[in-house]
Amino acid sequence: MNPDICGYQAPKKADYIMDGMKNMRRNGRKIFLVLALILVIGLAVSIYASYNCLTVREYTYSTEKVSQGLTLVVLSDLHGHEFGKGNEELARKAAQQEPDIILLDGDFLNEDSKDDSVATELICALHEIAPVYYALGNHEITYMRNGHLELVQKIDEAGATCLELKYVDIEIKGQTLRIGGMYDYAFGLDGEDSAEAIDAEAGSFLKEYQDTDCLKIMMSHRPDSFIFGNASSVWKVDLVVSGHDHGGQVVLPVLGGVFGGDQGYFPEYIHGMYQKDQMHIFVSSGLGSYGEILPRINNVPEIVVIHIQSK
Template identity: 50%
Template sequence: MGKKKKLLIVLAVICLIIAIAIPVCYYEVKISYNNLTVNTYNITDDKIKAGQGDLKPSVKFVVVGDLHDNTFGDDDDNLVATIKFQNPDFIIADGDILNDDSQNSDIAMSFIKRLVDIAPVYYALGNHEFEYMQNKKSEALLDEIKATGATLLEMDYEDIVVNGVDIRIGGMYGYAFDPNGLTKKKDMGEGIYDFLKDFEDTPSYKIMMSHRPDSFVFGEASKAWDIDLVVSAHNHGGQVVVPFLGGLYGGDQGYFPEYVHGLYDKDRMKLVITSGLGSNDQKLPRFNNVPEVMVVNLNGE
């Protein structure tokens, strides 16, 4: 076979690969912004208990995060209907529901209002909420969140009873470190040490909404604090999900992060991380990464 013919064959193969790759890549990006998946995680804990009786108590909640003003091709009805179909006892909106450069909060607040019609909503602030308020030079967003009927928790918590189960749910954006380790109390963010000491002082099942999993992954925080479950978002499942390798990038955890999506046992606590519902403008779009409605079932032993 002559060199010219071999070259033509090579060029033909390259063109064929490109012809296949372009529509595949387009499809993977498209479904990563417009489709939905529901992933369910089950947690069993002897703290999940409710009075007397033979039936094991259980609590179901939905976690959504990182909407980033995504409207799913103007089909928000499908998203809300999917969440409603789960019949949750409550819903966690775990931050970055809008973008830092959003013109206003209309899309995000409309979404939260519709969730409030389904079940009680607990809202934790993400980095984009903080940056949005900085850009607007106003904290009006906090009042807008509260006006939806959602409960905003930032360095705050509420004690609730769900199906007879005592739960303390809190929210904190800052970093939690081990104050007995290299990071001392004086080095922690203002008020964080006192808030966490107060938060952990209860026999109730403790859920902490922490937009960034990094807040409890680093500084041996997971060894220091008596928290049963940390609920996070932020990393978009790694943004680009590489087959067989997982998420590509995860904030402070860098490339191929260990804690990016799913349920983890981390020292004294469990950590559950949603891959979220959208993405802000990044160097790479979401890819091979279908938006997620996360369902968490808490079961008694």
């Protein structure tokens, strides 16, 4: 039958092609919108988790300077955040680790915090679990410069021992540990970052601090204080515990943390346990952040447990 006789005209091949291209464009837009929605939702979930989903990460440090195992809980960079009312969730999870001592490594408040209640209330809760030692971060130092000179006294009154260019010798399970705290650089700004050019006060402190055969743990809020120049080979510190860089703030798959303070982009010493020369350096990604260009992404807040064991 001739189709023209019945008023029917077969579509041309070009019409099929045009219709197919239109369908492909429509489907392409739908796929793009679906993928964009998935990306936005995934990003929102990642940001939420990076501020609210506490995790516990465990590390081991072996040394000949102890005969019995010890457990440290390390917390840093809370930045005024609260996990449960009064940080009860944070304290509860810290207690579950059964620590021998608890190290608070700075930036628990912000430079413009209205008061120190978040930090001191947490200290009060942690003090019931184990002895607490507190090192100052850059935010505590600026907070005090802004007129809150009573902060160190209030930290001590809450139940922690605040250490800034100070150390204490403590005995746990019949063995002595030396715990120190220092925010300053362990090197001088002489163009070569040499330990020999260190500020006189910091240098005097380190020389006295390292004069012992017992295990030496230094709370140094910035890992930058010991990773540049020859500081890690000159100063006899067994284990440096740091935070400050928030694990890179934004953590990318494969590439890792993006931002690293003095270390620049994609820093080497950002999260975990490292050995540099004769020194071990642990860097925590911390519990929060403040005033950063980007929020924490793919970077959950952490309670760190360091198991010190006999080698």
